[in-house]
Amino acid sequence: MAKKGLPIVISAPSGTGKGTVIPYVMKELENAVFSVSCTTREPRAGETDGKSYYFITRDEFEKKIAAGDMLEYNEYVGNLYGTPRKEVEEKLNSGTDVVFDVDVNGGMNVKSSLPNAVLIMLMPPDAKSLRDRLHSRGTDSEDVINKRLGMSLKEIEFFPRYEYFVVNEDGRAEEAAKKILGIIEAEKRKTVRFPDFIKEFKTYKY
Amino acid sequence: MAKKGLPIVISAPSGTGKGTVIPYVMKELENAVFSVSCTTREPRAGETDGKSYYFITRDEFEKKIAAGDMLEYNEYVGNLYGTPRKEVEEKLNSGTDVVFDVDVNGGMNVKSSLPNAVLIMLMPPDAKSLRDRLHSRGTDSEDVINKRLGMSLKEIEFFPRYEYFVVNEDGRAEEAAKKILGIIEAEKRKTVRFPDFIKEFKTYKY
Numbered sequence: 001m002a003k004k005g006l007p008i009v010i011s012a013p014s015g016t017g018k019g020t021v022i023p024y025v026m027k028e029l030e031n032a033v034f035s036v037s038c039t040t041r042e043p044r045a046g047e048t049d050g051k052s053y054y055f056i057t058r059d060e061f062e063k064k065i066a067a068g069d070m071l072e073y074n075e076y077v078g079n080l081y082g083t084p085r086k087e088v089e090e091k092l093n094s095g096t097d098v099v100f101d102v103d104v105n106g107g108m109n110v111k112s113s114l115p116n117a118v119l120i121m122l123m124p125p126d127a128k129s130l131r132d133r134l135h136s137r138g139t140d141s142e143d144v145i146n147k148r149l150g151m152s153l154k155e156i157e158f159f160p161r162y163e164y165f166v167v168n169e170d171g172r173a174e175e176a177a178k179k180i181l182g183i184i185e186a187e188k189r190k191t192v193r194f195p196d197f198i199k200e201f202k203t204y205k206y
Numbered sequence: 207m208a209k210k211g212l213p214i215v216i217s218a219p220s221g222t223g224k225g226t227v228i229p230y231v232m233k234e235l236e237n238a239v240f241s242v243s244c245t246t247r248e249p250r251a252g253e254t255d256g257k258s259y260y261f262i263t264r265d266e267f268e269k270k271i272a273a274g275d276m277l278e279y280n281e282y283v284g285n286l287y288g289t290p291r292k293e294v295e296e297k298l299n300s301g302t303d304v305v306f307d308v309d310v311n312g313g314m315n316v317k318s319s320l321p322n323a324v325l326i327m328l329m330p331p332d333a334k335s336l337r338d339r340l341h342s343r344g345t346d347s348e349d350v351i352n353k354r355l356g357m358s359l360k361e362i363e364f365f366p367r368y369e370y371f372v373v374n375e376d377g378r379a380e381e382a383a384k385k386i387l388g389i390i391e392a393e394k395r396k397t398v399r400f401p402d403f404i405k406e407f408k409t410y411k412y
């Protein structure tokens with residue numbers, strides 16, 4: 001049987017800078033695709049259908065759920081977000097790694113659907129820097145910042161359920177990406193992923 | 207409490223080329239020491255006491271066992287081999303990583319004494335290359351080669367009890383060393399090794 005691809009989940013509390021790190025990871029990763037999620041929310045400026053998300057109606061989304069076409073999904077601030085099953089499974093079966101950029105709920109859902117998934121959490125260096133980063137955007141009111149901070153802290157509660165974490169130091173997104181790539185490399189060297197390796201040695205004729 | 211060092215076990219079936227790979231690993235690894243074993247066997251040409259091994263008598267060795275001074279030990283072809291406990295524990299407690307070059311029995315013993323140890327098995331590309339390598343030494347008779355090959359295959363049985371494996375491709379020891387270094391890096395990013403990380407976020411005052 002051909003080697004299957006590795007499902008790779010990367011989550012990060014709001015304000016950690018995931019949007020800068022993941023493109024570096026995707027650029028370097030060989031034989032891997034980014035899992036494009038479906039969502040019922042409106043596209044924002046600059047978002048492309050089929051690249052950022054598949055933008056679909058709630059009706060279409062619910063039909064997909066009913067048909068079992070969603071590998072995982074959850075509702076967030078009134079909108080549905082989910083991972084189309086067929087695309088992901090085809091890629092994994094053909095030996096291609098799949099990267100999931102999902103929140104902590106999505107991460108838990110991917111793990112239960114795909115138990116061999118690797119869960120990596122990108123973290124801010126410390127709580128203070130998280131606050132500073134949310135502030136430095138300059139777009140949000142103090143009230144919104146506090147809400148986002150509270151949300152981030154809630155996401156951080158999931159830390160022990162992620163297998164690895166990488167700290168995204170200020171202005172060093174590329175370095176964080178390299179660390180994530182190193183984790184992916186190491187995961188592929190786990191003996192549990194090679195149940196047939198010994199058999200090969202045993203069956204070789206001397 | 208200060209961060210403890212990581213115990214790193216590197217084992218390899220006979221003929222895999224571990225002796226070439228480990229020096230590369232040690233050269234690149236920061237803040238790490240090589241665990242020098244005790245043995246009752248005679249020093250071979252080129253071996254230095256305290257560097258290759260601590261060469262001690264059987265009597266001295268047995269006294270160390272009785273005093274609980276051996277972290278692990280086992281007997282092999284009539285000679286005792288073991289890891290001095292004090293040295294290793296001092297290094298680990300001071301935050302220094304310790305690399306153990308031990309056989310599969312030693313690996314199992316280190317893991318039971320130090321459950322947070324990482325077990326890495328260096329592997330030949332395939333059984334044929336293992337045989338070719340044993341042959342290419344040109345020093346052993348066919349009978350000795352067959353015995354060594356049988357031993358190697360027995361060691362490979364331990365493959366599933368090691369967490370990671372790295373293939374040492376012909377003439378690419380440095381590459382294998384880099385893969386081992388990558389595994390060590392990734393292991394240090396496991397969330398289980400950072401039980402206090404969330405607490406820091408929670409206790410930070412806003």
